[in-house]
Amino acid sequence: MEVTTKKITSLRVEHITKRFPGVLASDDISLSIGEGEILALVGENGAGKTTLMNILMGLYQPDEGRILINGEEVRFRSPNDAFAAGLGMVHQQYMLVPNMTVLENIALGYKQAWSPFKLDLGKVRERIEEISKKYGLFVDPDAFIWQLSVGEQQRVELVKTLCLGAKFLILDEPTSALTPQETDELIVLLKRMTSELSIIFISHKLQEVKDLSNTITILRHGSVVFQGNTTDHSPSDIAALMTGHEVELPHNDEPPCEGAIALNIKNLHVKSDRGFLALNNLNLSIRSGEIVGLAGVSGNGQRELAEAINGLRKVEGGEILFYGEDLANKSPHHVIEAGMGYIPEERNTEGIVPSFSIKENLILKDASHPEFSKHTFLRNKEIETNATDLRVKFDIRSPNIAVAAGSLSGGNIQKVILAREISRKPKFLIAVYPIRGLDLGAAEFIHRQLLEKRKEGIGILLVSEELDEILDLSDRIAVIFKGQIQKILDRKDATRRSLGILMAGVKDDQEI
Amino acid sequence: MTKKFKILYKVSIIILAIMAAMLLGAIILWTIGADVAKTYMVILFEPLKTSLQITEVLIRAIPLTIIALGISVAYRSGIINIGAEGQMAMGILGTTAIALLFPTLPKPVLLPMAVLSGALCGAFWGFIPGILKAKLQVSELLSTVMLNYIAAQFYTFFLRGPMLDPAESTLGGSGTPQSMRLTKNIWLDRFIPGTRLHTGIFFAIFLAIIIYLLLWKTSTGMKMRAAGASARAARYGGISVTWYLVIAMAISGAFAGMAGAIEIAGVHRRAIEGITGGYGFSGIVVALFGGLHPAGIIPAAFFFGLLIVGADMTQRLVGVPANMVNVLQGIIILVIVSTKMVLADPYLMEKVWRRYQKLTNPPKEVEA
Numbered sequence: 072m073e074v075t076t077k078k079i080t081s082l083r084v085e086h087i088t089k090r091f092p093g094v095l096a097s098d099d100i101s102l103s104i105g106e107g108e109i110l111a112l113v114g115e116n117g118a119g120k121t122t123l124m125n126i127l128m129g130l131y132q133p134d135e136g137r138i139l140i141n142g143e144e145v146r147f148r149s150p151n152d153a154f155a156a157g158l159g160m161v162h163q164q165y166m167l168v169p170n171m172t173v174l175e176n177i178a179l180g181y182k183q184a185w186s187p188f189k190l191d192l193g194k195v196r197e198r199i200e201e202i203s204k205k206y207g208l209f210v211d212p213d214a215f216i217w218q219l220s221v222g223e224q225q226r227v228e229l230v231k232t233l234c235l236g237a238k239f240l241i242l243d244e245p246t247s248a249l250t251p252q253e254t255d256e257l258i259v260l261l262k263r264m265t266s267e268l269s270i271i272f273i274s275h276k277l278q279e280v281k282d283l284s285n286t287i288t289i290l291r292h293g294s295v296v297f298q299g300n301t302t303d304h305s306p307s308d309i310a311a312l313m314t315g316h317e318v319e320l321p322h323n324d325e326p327p328c329e330g331a332i333a334l335n336i337k338n339l340h341v342k343s344d345r346g347f348l349a350l351n352n353l354n355l356s357i358r359s360g361e362i363v364g365l366a367g368v369s370g371n372g373q374r375e376l377a378e379a380i381n382g383l384r385k386v387e388g389g390e391i392l393f394y395g396e397d398l399a400n401k402s403p404h405h406v407i408e409a410g411m412g413y414i415p416e417e418r419n420t421e422g423i424v425p426s427f428s429i430k431e432n433l434i435l436k437d438a439s440h441p442e443f444s445k446h447t448f449l450r451n452k453e454i455e456t457n458a459t460d461l462r463v464k465f466d467i468r469s470p471n472i473a474v475a476a477g478s479l480s481g482g483n484i485q486k487v488i489l490a491r492e493i494s495r496k497p498k499f500l501i502a503v504y505p506i507r508g509l510d511l512g513a514a515e516f517i518h519r520q521l522l523e524k525r526k527e528g529i530g531i532l533l534v535s536e537e538l539d540e541i542l543d544l545s546d547r548i549a550v551i552f553k554g555q556i557q558k559i560l561d562r563k564d565a566t567r568r569s570l571g572i573l574m575a576g577v578k579d580d581q582e583i
Numbered sequence: 584m585t586k587k588f589k590i591l592y593k594v595s596i597i598i599l600a601i602m603a604a605m606l607l608g609a610i611i612l613w614t615i616g617a618d619v620a621k622t623y624m625v626i627l628f629e630p631l632k633t634s635l636q637i638t639e640v641l642i643r644a645i646p647l648t649i650i651a652l653g654i655s656v657a658y659r660s661g662i663i664n665i666g667a668e669g670q671m672a673m674g675i676l677g678t679t680a681i682a683l684l685f686p687t688l689p690k691p692v693l694l695p696m697a698v699l700s701g702a703l704c705g706a707f708w709g710f711i712p713g714i715l716k717a718k719l720q721v722s723e724l725l726s727t728v729m730l731n732y733i734a735a736q737f738y739t740f741f742l743r744g745p746m747l748d749p750a751e752s753t754l755g756g757s758g759t760p761q762s763m764r765l766t767k768n769i770w771l772d773r774f775i776p777g778t779r780l781h782t783g784i785f786f787a788i789f790l791a792i793i794i795y796l797l798l799w800k801t802s803t804g805m806k807m808r809a810a811g812a813s814a815r816a817a818r819y820g821g822i823s824v825t826w827y828l829v830i831a832m833a834i835s836g837a838f839a840g841m842a843g844a845i846e847i848a849g850v851h852r853r854a855i856e857g858i859t860g861g862y863g864f865s866g867i868v869v870a871l872f873g874g875l876h877p878a879g880i881i882p883a884a885f886f887f888g889l890l891i892v893g894a895d896m897t898q899r900l901v902g903v904p905a906n907m908v909n910v911l912q913g914i915i916i917l918v919i920v921s922t923k924m925v926l927a928d929p930y931l932m933e934k935v936w937r938r939y940q941k942l943t944n945p946p947k948e949v950e951a
Contacts, residue, residue, distance in 0.1 A: 134937075383819065407820075420813060421815050421819045423816055424817065426812045431809075435822075436820045443802070448801055449805060
């Protein structure tokens with residue numbers, strides 16, 4: 072199918088309704104985007120943004136309603152139809168084949184390089200270079216997707232969509248993995264691109280919505296609750312409309328703590344999946360009762376650090392002293408028993424067993440603990456009581472405690488993980504991207520819990536790319552770059568600008 | 584969606600599936616010139632006509648149940664055991680060896696010892712692919728299948744060599760390599776006079792209960808299921824995935840070995856070449872068919888026992904070769920598996936419901 076070369080001057084969505092079993096995911100939604108416009112689509116998780124975009128991209132068929140491009144009704148039976156019409160989407164969950172390289176992934180969709188008996192990879196490579204240069208989005212064409220961090224994968228997705236010749240971009244939270252500088256650059260870039268195309272932009276970050284979009288549409292529970300011009304409304308107005316109530320994320324205003332050193336990492340060397348040193352002589356120490364924010368663009372060794380501490384990755388050299396005991400190359404079980412709590416990056420596949428019920432997931436680490444099992448037989452009553460209590464305490468929204476944890480929304484899955492990790496009374500907590508992709512309500516809840524644990528004297532290593540999160544919660548901020556700690560700052564000395572520069576790999580502020 | 588509609592929907596899907604299976608089978612039977620209706624009647628109902636035949640079905644269901652239980656443990660723990668056939672053969676050898684070595688021991692000692700020996704031999708045969716996978720990431724699909732061949736050769740070697748019935752070598756005998764008749768001290772009782780149904784059936788039910796308790800009521804079972812459902816999350820949770828993988832394979836092998844032990848102690852009372860007869864492979868289908876759950880495995884094993892006996896009878900009564908019945912079995916399996924997928928698809932059900940509503944309610948009412 073040939074990709075159209077015609078410009079998309081208007082895209083209209085009229086009265087779209089989509090039902091899933093038991094859920095009305097889109098309820099009579101109408102939208103309209105004109106030439107060169109940027110529409111921000113805002114709403115909490117589960118509001119129906121992604122469903123609507125999947126309908127636009129031909130992944131789902133609407134039950135009712137229609138889509139018009141340049142005034143003509145179109146029907147997308149598959150994503151191919153949507154591509155052909157010039158729509159390109161960067162999904163929240165990346166649509167990449169993990170065991171293929173970047174080049175091969177892009178070649179999959181790049182039909183110009185195909186001939187009946189030959190796939191011209193050279194042509195694809197040229198195209199990638201052209202797009203990379205044009206938009207300043209650099210990717211390594213020969214890296215395998217599974218070797219890339221989430222942030223790097225998102226970059227690949229953007230490049231892929233642009234390579235395939237999209238005339239209309241749909242971006243599902245495109246900035247979630249970028250540094251502030253990169254985000255600013257992206258915003259400038261996207262604005263510049265409006266001379267050629269229109270954009271629908273889904274985001275939780277209201278400041279970006281403000282900076283970037285012309286019009287804004289707010290969804291709640293599958294239907295449109297507000298539409299208007301972005302300039303007329305402040306971010307807090309938008310937040311209130313989005314959640315239906317006022318939201319304010321909590322701050323850490325306490326003086327820096329003077330607790331004993333809980334975790335002391337010395338000269339740590341750890342290899343990545345690709346075999347190079349992802350952590351190269353990393354040193355970091357964290358006190359009990361202190362939150363250290365580890366800022367950095369994803370892919371600079373954060374994942375490897377968290378996995379090495381938790382016994383999930385081999386340590387090549389160095390020490391991980393946890394209250395004096397070296398945890399390097401100990402089994403995950405040993406690390407857990409030593410009192411380490413861990414909120415992993417991949418909450419859906421690592422933090423829970425998706426097919427297990429909530430109550431089973433809540434005792435994932437404690438199935439053999441005498442509290443929950445007697446002579447290896449599970450103590451069902453205690454397990455249920457535990458789950459019932461935690462469900463209330465952590466506000467896990469689910470029909471009951473027997474539903475599969477994988478069927479919950481991201482925010483609720485994160486609450487299950489948090490409930491388990493905190494209720495185990497850890498001595499230390501490692502939280503990796505704890506609020507990535509969560510709506511404001513869930514984010515607020517999780518931040519409050521983390522601050523409360525800090526007050527109780529638990530040391531916390533908070534890994535995040537979101538500077539707001541880091542600045543809100545941390546006592547000290549360590550910036551990681553290429554497997555080393557670039558610099559450690561006290562909260563009072565850190566600004567978005569200084570952190571952003573450090574995250575980009577520049578050590579001395581004066582050089583800029 | 585009303586409850587009535589849901590039931591109606593499911594029943595009609597099942598009826599459609601049965602019709603599809605029958606139709607496909609009918610086409611095949613018709614092409615070989617068989618009497619279609621009569622063949623069906625014989626396969627499905629003839630084995631249930633007399634109590635003697637029902638006991639024959641049950642006898643087939645016993646090893647199928649035990650093997651499928653073991654396979655479900657491996658499957659739930661994230662490793663696919665295709666080696667039950669070989670593990671069963673090793674179990675038979677282990678049992679026979681004990682019975683031949685200690686024929687004079689009293690039954691209460693010898694029988695448990697022989698079954699245990701069968702279980703250990705099977706467990707060892709399951710342990711090998713387990714440890715290879717855990718330590719060297721050797722695919723269990725390869726190693727279990729290859730070990731089947733090795734076990735088959737072992738089996739042949741012992742039955743034609745050290746364990747061969749002396750009567751066979753001197754007098755010509757039956758011509759089938761087999762051990763001598765085992766001591767009565769390991770025979771399982773046949774408790775219905777005039778039939779071959781043996782007490783192994785109670786043992787199979789007992790094992791089903793054990794597996795249910797193990798997988799769903801113990802912390803060990805929960806960890807095994809976690810390792811199988813999501814190895815990554817299990818590792819994160821401090822569960823040694825590789826350790827449970829090895830354990831699960833050993834249990835799986837032990838069950839296949841016990842199935843072999845029970846089969847010779849209950850039915851044949853001697854080891855005979857070719858006795859495993861594909862039970863190890865049918866066991867996989869029974870396990871999947873039964874939803875990897877003991878409560879599903881028992882009826883699934885009964886159904887497959889029925890098909891095995893039915894295949895025998897069509898050959899005798901209608902002249903349809905037993906191999907043809909195997910083809911029919913294949914079709915039935917495919918259709919049932921597909922039907923299960925269709926029934927598990929809530930989207931399709933929702934779609935049909937809306938069509939159904941449009942049909943039953945005139946459009947005007949819908950708009951109003």
